[in-house]
Amino acid sequence: MSTGLFAPISAPIASSDLLSTDHVGARFRIAMVVPPYFDVPPKAYGGVEAVVADLVDSLVARGHDVTLLGAGEPGTKAKFVPVWEQAMPHRLGEPFPEVVHALKVRRAIERIAATSGVDLVHDHTFAGPLNAPAYLGLGLPTVVTVHGPVDDDDCYRYYSELGKDVSLVAISDRQRELAPDLNWVGRVHNALHVDQWPFQVEKGDYALFLGRFTKTKGPHLALKAAHAAGIPLVLAGKCSEAPELAYFEKEVRPLLTERDHVFGLADAAAKRKLLAGARCLLFPIDWEEPFGMVMIEAMVCGTPVVALRGGAVPEVVVDGVTGRICDDPAELPAAIAEVRDLDPAACRAHVEANFGAGTLGRGYEQVYHQILRSRRLARAAQLLGETVPVRIPV
Structure with a gap:
């Protein structure tokens, strides 16, 4: 019988097991989940896949055990578990592959947890976070990087309903500001391996649009700005889904001149060549862009960015140093002329310092x-x- 104020501990509990919270130098076992549509790294289109490729290689280099679950061929330093034999770019935008992918991944992670072990799941898909309650049953927290918008009603409701089952990571401060009540645990800007990108001082006589052909990305505005500035425009990017094709025919094709060039979808090598040689990248977005990878891809090549203010643009571009940020499309032509005098080395240095x-x-x-x-x-x-x-003294 105890004669003190507190009852005895029923079983010994080592303080190192419970209260040691310093994980510095710890080796984490991470299950990294990507969508099933593109290889990692992607051969052409695939912004999420490009970021994840750099992330897993960085984590492996820092001593962590990373297992990448996706589709297609292995291409990183992580262990690769293909839950599909081939990537499915032709099915991007369909709900069925996304949902089945989540089921396949859950089964794979259950097997990994039962064998080699997992400390946490880091998911970069849309449907995948629905597995979080099942992972919690295995003692695994789920981290979700939100690569898309949170400001439209449907996306906000989705992430809100996930609640505290998942820990959300924003890719820009602006993204987090748009939905401050979600279960955010941090913000990590996207980044890239600087040494994998060319640097070029001498530029060609063209501006570049590189992105999906949608109204929110603004290729029609890029064409109007380039024409007003008297410079040809090269347009490269994804234009394969029905809405993209319809938009191109209605809004882009009528504006094309004989000086413009529609390049099509650029693979990794072609993208680097186009970005390095352009006088500037035109980024005339008309939405709250969560980040905008192509901006840092341009700047690391020494190419300034001419953008409309929106989303993360002010977090990525240093106005007057690595590009020009405009508040109105009418300002774009003058900005194209102004960035000719910006230092390409300053553009690359900015990426090295902030987005490596x-x-x-x-x-x-x-x-x-x-x-x-x-x-x-x-x-x-x-x-x-x-x-x-606790026993209350009497």
Whole structure:
């Protein structure tokens, strides 16, 4: 019988098991989930896949054990589990592959957890976070990078309903500001491996549009601006889905002149060549762009960005140093002329300092530390609360 004020602990609990929350130098076992539509890294289109490729390579270089679950061929330093034999770019936008992919991934992660073990799941898909409750049953937290918009009603409701089952990571401060009540745990800007991109001082006599052919991306505005500035425009990007094709025929084709060139979808090598040689990248968006990878891809090649203010643009471009940020499409032609005098080396230096792949790995490592630390503290509080009842002195 105890004669003190507190009852004895029913079983010994090592403080190192419960209260040691410093994961610095820890080796995490991460299940990294990507969509089933493109290889990682992508051969052409695939912004999410490009970011994930750099992320997993950075994490592996930092000593973590990363298993990448996706489709297609292996292309990173991570262990690769193809839940589909081939990537399915032709089915992008269909709900069926997304949902079946989530089911296949869940089964694969259950097998991995039962064999080699997993510390957390990091999901980059849309339907995948619906697996989070099942993963919690295995003791696994789910981290979700939100690569798309959160400001439209449908997306907001989706992430809101996920609640605290998932820990959300924003890719820009602006994205987080648009839905501050979601379960955000941090912000990590997208990044790239600087040494994998060419640097070119001498530029060609063309402006470049590189992106999906949609009204929100603004290729029609890019054409009007380039024509007003007296410079040819090269248009490269994805135009394969029915809405993209319809938009191209209605809004883009009527504006094309004999000086313009529709390049089509550029693979990795062609994209680098186009970006390095352009006088500027035109980024006349008409929506809250969550990040905009093509902006840092242009700047790392020494090519300034001429953009409309929106989304993360002010976080990525330094106005007057690495490009020009305009508030109205009418300002774009003058901006195209102004960026001719900007220093290409300053553009690349800005990416090296702020958007190098090392920042990507460090940023997510801190997120993992935070989440696992919180779980360990919660477990400590729960166990201590259950086994160390307080006796009130009389």
